[in-house]
Amino acid sequence: MEKTQKSIKRLKSGKALNQVVAEYYLECMQAPREGRPVVWMPPMNGAIEMCYAMDLQPVFPENWSPVCAAFGLTPRNFEVAEGMGYSRDLCGYLRNIIGYVNGPMQAEAAMPLGRLPEPDILLSPNGGCVPVMKIFHALERRFPSAKVFAGDLPQVAVEEIKQHHMDYAVQEGARLIEFLEHAGKRKLNEERLREVVALSDQACALWDEIMTYRRVIPAPFSAAEIGIMFVMVTRQGTAKAVDFLTLVRDEIQERAHQHQGVIADEKLRLFWDNIPLWYNMGLFNYFEKMGGVVVAETYSAAWSLRLDPSRPFESLALKSLRSYPMVSCVSVERRKQMLLNACREYHIDGVIMHRNKSCLPITLGQMDIKRALETELGIPTVFIDADHMDARNFSVAQFQARADAFMEMLLARKGYAHG
Amino acid sequence: MCSEIVNSFVQAWHDHPARLRRLTAAGRKCIGYFCTYTPVEILYAAGFIPVRITGGRGTVEKAYSLAPDFICPFMKRSLEKALAGEYDYLCGVIQSYTCDAACGMLNIWKENLKGTHYHLLSLPYNDNDGARTYLRLELKALMERLVVDTARISANALGQVVDLYDGIRQRISLLYAGRFKGRLPISAQELAYVVLAGQVLPPQDYHEQLERLIHSIDDKDVEQTGVPVLLSGSLVEEPEILGAVEAAGLRIVADDLCTGLRPYSPAFGRGEDPVDRIVDRLMARSPCPSRSKAIQRAAHLRTLVMKSGAKAVIFLVQKFCTPHLADIPILAEELKKMDIPILVLEMDEHWQSSGQFQGRLQSFLEMIVL
Numbered sequence: 001m002e003k004t005q006k007s008i009k010r011l012k013s014g015k016a017l018n019q020v021v022a023e024y025y026l027e028c029m030q031a032p033r034e035g036r037p038v039v040w041m042p043p044m045n046g047a048i049e050m051c052y053a054m055d056l057q058p059v060f061p062e063n064w065s066p067v068c069a070a071f072g073l074t075p076r077n078f079e080v081a082e083g084m085g086y087s088r089d090l091c092g093y094l095r096n097i098i099g100y101v102n103g104p105m106q107a108e109a110a111m112p113l114g115r116l117p118e119p120d121i122l123l124s125p126n127g128g129c130v131p132v133m134k135i136f137h138a139l140e141r142r143f144p145s146a147k148v149f150a151g152d153l154p155q156v157a158v159e160e161i162k163q164h165h166m167d168y169a170v171q172e173g174a175r176l177i178e179f180l181e182h183a184g185k186r187k188l189n190e191e192r193l194r195e196v197v198a199l200s201d202q203a204c205a206l207w208d209e210i211m212t213y214r215r216v217i218p219a220p221f222s223a224a225e226i227g228i229m230f231v232m233v234t235r236q237g238t239a240k241a242v243d244f245l246t247l248v249r250d251e252i253q254e255r256a257h258q259h260q261g262v263i264a265d266e267k268l269r270l271f272w273d274n275i276p277l278w279y280n281m282g283l284f285n286y287f288e289k290m291g292g293v294v295v296a297e298t299y300s301a302a303w304s305l306r307l308d309p310s311r312p313f314e315s316l317a318l319k320s321l322r323s324y325p326m327v328s329c330v331s332v333e334r335r336k337q338m339l340l341n342a343c344r345e346y347h348i349d350g351v352i353m354h355r356n357k358s359c360l361p362i363t364l365g366q367m368d369i370k371r372a373l374e375t376e377l378g379i380p381t382v383f384i385d386a387d388h389m390d391a392r393n394f395s396v397a398q399f400q401a402r403a404d405a406f407m408e409m410l411l412a413r414k415g416y417a418h419g
Numbered sequence: 420m421c422s423e424i425v426n427s428f429v430q431a432w433h434d435h436p437a438r439l440r441r442l443t444a445a446g447r448k449c450i451g452y453f454c455t456y457t458p459v460e461i462l463y464a465a466g467f468i469p470v471r472i473t474g475g476r477g478t479v480e481k482a483y484s485l486a487p488d489f490i491c492p493f494m495k496r497s498l499e500k501a502l503a504g505e506y507d508y509l510c511g512v513i514q515s516y517t518c519d520a521a522c523g524m525l526n527i528w529k530e531n532l533k534g535t536h537y538h539l540l541s542l543p544y545n546d547n548d549g550a551r552t553y554l555r556l557e558l559k560a561l562m563e564r565l566v567v568d569t570a571r572i573s574a575n576a577l578g579q580v581v582d583l584y585d586g587i588r589q590r591i592s593l594l595y596a597g598r599f600k601g602r603l604p605i606s607a608q609e610l611a612y613v614v615l616a617g618q619v620l621p622p623q624d625y626h627e628q629l630e631r632l633i634h635s636i637d638d639k640d641v642e643q644t645g646v647p648v649l650l651s652g653s654l655v656e657e658p659e660i661l662g663a664v665e666a667a668g669l670r671i672v673a674d675d676l677c678t679g680l681r682p683y684s685p686a687f688g689r690g691e692d693p694v695d696r697i698v699d700r701l702m703a704r705s706p707c708p709s710r711s712k713a714i715q716r717a718a719h720l721r722t723l724v725m726k727s728g729a730k731a732v733i734f735l736v737q738k739f740c741t742p743h744l745a746d747i748p749i750l751a752e753e754l755k756k757m758d759i760p761i762l763v764l765e766m767d768e769h770w771q772s773s774g775q776f777q778g779r780l781q782s783f784l785e786m787i788v789l
């Protein structure tokens with residue numbers, strides 16, 4: 001097994017995904033020429049819909065990191081960031097993007113997907129995790145001519161959201177619109193925003209529907225195809241996301257109806273907690289040789305936030321408030337419930353917990369979740385020590401030893417003969 | 420060794436677990452917090468003694484059953500102590516979302532330790548009318564969490580508590596002002612004891628102790644030795660660390676620590692009512708890396724360097740501490756523009772066992788002197 005490797009994709013829509021990704025980055029690069037101001041922002045909040053409604057080009061530096069990992073550019077970016085004094089103990093997204101903008105982004109040779117266009121506008125978050133805030137502070141320094149909006153977003157557990165949190169998030173949303181109108185030199189058309197929010201909601205509905213097919217045994221697709229999430233990150237609020245997810249839905253629906261599984265003989269159904277190893281998506285296939293399929297992951301439920309197009313401002317505020325806590329340690333209780341539900345719904349036999357050196361917010365609370373899985377559902381867990389961006393923090397040998405032992409134990413529990 | 424005049428603080432710091440346990444047995448209630456963005460005034464007015472949780476030096480074993488090893492020593496040691504029952508007198512933890520570690524730890528404590536009051540506050544980062552209105556409501560929600568009937572915290576009673584804490588902060592500021600002028604006859608290690616004691620003593624007692632200390636200090640120039648440095652970081656829970664820095668021939672003339680001056684400036688906030696005063700103080704606090712940009716901190720450090728005459732800056736950070744580590748490259752660049760040399764030291768939970776610490780301070784000193 002290699003330290004870095006790609007996953008095996010089995011969906012036909014995988015091809016369409018490559019096109020969607022290429023098209024998106026091409027659109028990003030063309031934006032300056034086409035007069036669309038480029039807005040760099042963090043993912044998982046309602047600003048994306050505002051940008052699409054105002055014909056601004058959203059760019060997600062965090063999403064660029066998996067792209068860099070896929071094309072093997074990460075070590076170079078790390079070298080640049082670490083050379084600047086950024087500690088190896090910091091989140092890999094932070095080191096990757098800071099390294100990229102201060103190094104390879106300025107180099108002549110671009111990657112297969114091109115390069116990121118310089119930002120005209122930076123939406124610097126006051127909320128979410130600390131690394132994401134620090135990423136944007138570093139970007140502000142690197143792109144001094146970009147106009148900066150620092151928007152507050154309460155960091156509050158989903159189950160604790162109160163009216164004043166909502167009111168404040170709506171108010172900051174209004175301030176953001178005013179800023180974008182001014183900095184982007186355009187007006188927001190509320191009707192258009194409603195349409196965008198409706199499209200965003202359709203994408204969420206499709207996402208939910210796609211996820212329901214994962215309940216089917218054998219699973220019609222696995223975490224190796226999690227790249228479909230790309231449209232949820234970068235295209236929410238566009239018809240492109242809806243079209244692509246419709247395509248995926250149709251294919252998966254058909255596979256489910258035909259009982260076409262990921263592998264011929266599915267013996268074990270697994271859940272992956274935390275961010276994937278972007279430089280080694282092949283790990284998701286590793287379990288297949290022993291009959292294991294990773295049928296669900298942390299993000300499965302995180303995108304199913306429905307939006308009400310008749311109340312676009314409130315819907316986007318709520319989306320912004322809920323997205324980060326749903327996958328982080330702000331709502332350990334909610335994450336626990338999410339995982340327990342997923343395990344029930346997707347008939348999970350075992351959970352793989354990626355103890356992610358690069359992401360404390362998602363890693364904290366995993367031990368509590370593990371305990372709940374064991375006591376409430378009797379589902380065993382294995383911890384894999386790794387890192388979603390930095391291959392230096394991943395040991396293939398340790399992974400194989402733990403994964404093999406775990407699989408053998410699960411197989412024995414289910415009554416499969418050894419070997 | 421500490422001088423006579425700070426003995427009561429050293430003792431209060433070392434004895435605080437026993438003392439707080441005694442107070443709890445006598446019917447008082449204690450509540451914990453990790454970080455100084457917790458509005459202690461509200462906790463005290465609601466009938467709790469606010470206690471800053473500390474990790475201190477030592478090993479970590481039990482905590483690894485609940486948290487990964489790549490989390491700051493402060494957080495792992497605090498959890499270790501809590502799991503060993505050392506915080507069994509707390510009714511819970513009230514914490515603001517400062518860093519990801521503190522937020523996650525609050526949830527882990529809530530899941531695994533006894534206590535009924537666990538609450539995460541989310542403070543605004545921007546300062547404008549909307550943010551202040553929001554913060555007022557966030558503080559009100561905290562009051563509701565602490566006392567079912569918020570009318571029990573009367574404006575009058577809260578006002579008196581705010582006065583008390585303002586008085587404490589003003590006195591601490593006075594000590595620091597003395598140090599800036601070279602007229603404070605106590606070492607950095609001793610001053611650290613004075614500050615730390617305040618984070619674990621009932622405020623009334625602490626106020627009196629501070630008052631006595633200030634009266635016992637003669638306002639006269641103090642002989643200065645060692646190369647003046649500014650120390651920046653998060654928590655330094657072992658005052659001996661500062662002693663070790665000074666023993667290496669460096670004199671700490673200013674600090675940017677949350678176990679130092681940072682939480683005490685500004686000393687007070689202004690406003691129509693006590694809640695507004697708390698809001699104003701929180702909004703105006705000197706920049707903490709978990710809540711501000713490195714560039715704002717660079718300006719703050721520059722001011723401290725100029726005010727104190729520091730010749731160098733030592734960053735003494737907890738290992739794995741994202742807010743501090745992420746700021747260092749920008750701070751280093753900015754300080755370089757002023758020709759201020761810097762040294763970055765990371766502390767693990769056994770800081771003392773690393774002989775490296777002393778060695779690096781020595782070579783740093785030699786470099787500055789040259």
Ligand code: SF4
Pocket residue numbers: 091092093094129130131132358359360361362
């Ligand atoms: S959530 Fe995790 S991976 Fe994402 S930026 Fe924050 S620390 Fe990094």
Ligand code: SF4
Pocket residue numbers: 453491493494518519520521653654709737739740741742743
């Ligand atoms: S700010 Fe740093 S030292 Fe303080 S709790 Fe967070 S990670 Fe630990």
